[in-house]
Amino acid sequence: MNNRKSTVFAGILGENIVLSSLMVISPVIVCGNTLKNAEALIYAFNSITFLSVFISSFVPRKIPYALKVIIYALISSIVYIPVRMAASEFFPDSITRIGIYYPLLAVNSLIVFQSEAKLFRMKRGKMTASLFFYILGFDAVMLITGFIRELFAFGTINGKIVDIDTTISGLSQPFGGFIFLGIMCGVYRKIRAAAYRNYNDKRGGADVSDK
Amino acid sequence: MFLINDFIALLAANLILTQALGTSTLFIAANSRRNLLRTAFVITVFTVFGSIGAYFADRLLPEKYSDLRLLIYTALIGILYVIFLSALFFISREKFEKSRKYIHISAFNCAVMGTLFTINHRAAGDSSFMNLKSYAAAGLEAGFGFILASLILTAAYRKLNSAKVPASFRGFPAMLVYLGIISMAVYTLK
Numbered sequence: 189m190n191n192r193k194s195t196v197f198a199g200i201l202g203e204n205i206v207l208s209s210l211m212v213i214s215p216v217i218v219c220g221n222t223l224k225n226a227e228a229l230i231y232a233f234n235s236i237t238f239l240s241v242f243i244s245s246f247v248p249r250k251i252p253y254a255l256k257v258i259i260y261a262l263i264s265s266i267v268y269i270p271v272r273m274a275a276s277e278f279f280p281d282s283i284t285r286i287g288i289y290y291p292l293l294a295v296n297s298l299i300v301f302q303s304e305a306k307l308f309r310m311k312r313g314k315m316t317a318s319l320f321f322y323i324l325g326f327d328a329v330m331l332i333t334g335f336i337r338e339l340f341a342f343g344t345i346n347g348k349i350v351d352i353d354t355t356i357s358g359l360s361q362p363f364g365g366f367i368f369l370g371i372m373c374g375v376y377r378k379i380r381a382a383a384y385r386n387y388n389d390k391r392g393g394a395d396v397s398d399k
Numbered sequence: 400m401f402l403i404n405d406f407i408a409l410l411a412a413n414l415i416l417t418q419a420l421g422t423s424t425l426f427i428a429a430n431s432r433r434n435l436l437r438t439a440f441v442i443t444v445f446t447v448f449g450s451i452g453a454y455f456a457d458r459l460l461p462e463k464y465s466d467l468r469l470l471i472y473t474a475l476i477g478i479l480y481v482i483f484l485s486a487l488f489f490i491s492r493e494k495f496e497k498s499r500k501y502i503h504i505s506a507f508n509c510a511v512m513g514t515l516f517t518i519n520h521r522a523a524g525d526s527s528f529m530n531l532k533s534y535a536a537a538g539l540e541a542g543f544g545f546i547l548a549s550l551i552l553t554a555a556y557r558k559l560n561s562a563k564v565p566a567s568f569r570g571f572p573a574m575l576v577y578l579g580i581i582s583m584a585v586y587t588l589k
Contacts, residue, residue, distance in 0.1 A: 214419040217419040366575050369575050
């Protein structure tokens with residue numbers, strides 16, 4: 189994999205926005221306790237983030253930083269309106285499930301800060317591809333979290349009862365979300381360090397520190 | 400006894416420990432004790448003034464236009480953001496250079512926006528809450544909650560980042576587990 193490709197795909201493993209940068213973790217911790225919630229969050233996050241960042245990329249870069257941040261937040265707040273209207277039409281349950289985290293997704297760090305620091309420095313084509321993989325990284329974490337927490341907290345998968353001996357009800361609570369995400373974050377770092385070590389070994393490069 | 404009761408109430412209503420609101424911001428600011436406390440202070444200022452603004456927005460906004468609430472809150476926080484930056488700039492250039500980063504990370508985040516939506520949610524469920532004093536008090540409470548969570552994290556920050564913690568779990572993962580344990584303790588108080 190060359191550098192250019194690895195930068196584009198970084199959003200999935202190397203720079204996963206949840207596990208690496210700890211962005212957008214509040215909805216994952218509180219709402220990511222069932223697969224249905226995860227699906228609702230994925231729909232909201234994907235549509236709001238992709239549209240907002242893409243539209244925001246047309247904002248002139250010469251504007252002062254503080255004003256740009258406000259403009260990005262306003263754009264995502266405007267994008268939120270049709271996304272929410274569509275959700276109330278097609279997935280009415282999703283709004284009640286996510287609650288106040290629905291509007292909060294619109295002011296997530298990826299839209300407001302990370303886009304300015306990283307994405308808008310790229311050419312639009314590469315930015316769109318990177319954004320796609322950042323979003324995919326979030327979706328993967330959300331699905332894994334929703335699946336495991338639902339299975340072990342409620343003994344169900346997507347609402348269907350599964351034959352499981354032990355359930356840990358605390359896993360559905362916010363404190364369970366904190367602890368689960370912490371453990372997942374540690375495991376992710378281990379995997380990432382191993383993956384990059386293998387990659388460097390193949391290239392005969394130097395070791396990558398685990399930061 | 401009153402103080403203990405107030406402290407328990409503050410813990411039980413803490414938005415970070417009970418709803419994970421503002422956790423990312425807490426971690427961003429957690430790289431030094433001074434950063435963390437300054438950010439917590441600026442966030443408190445935002446939650447208090449933001450809540451006051453949210454009160455007027457909630458009073459004036461008809462329920463059928465509730466989808467516009469986020470846009471109005473964002474505009475409100477944007478205005479506060481510009482006012483705070485401008486005020487700091489005119490008071491002292493030196494202070495502006497030192498403190499502007501805290502204002503940048505304190506403006507648009509789940510701690511501030513989540514506070515406004517939580518207060519709105521509370522007011523929607525209890526009409527006696529729909530007054531300026533309750534909104535401002537709830538904003539102040541959320542800010543104090545953030546400061547409290549910052550102090551709790553600061554107390555263990557060095558140990559959670561020490562070489563004794565396995566490399567994969569050092570820093571953020573350990574902090575998440577630590578906050579989870581504190582959150583579990585708070586959960587039992589509710």
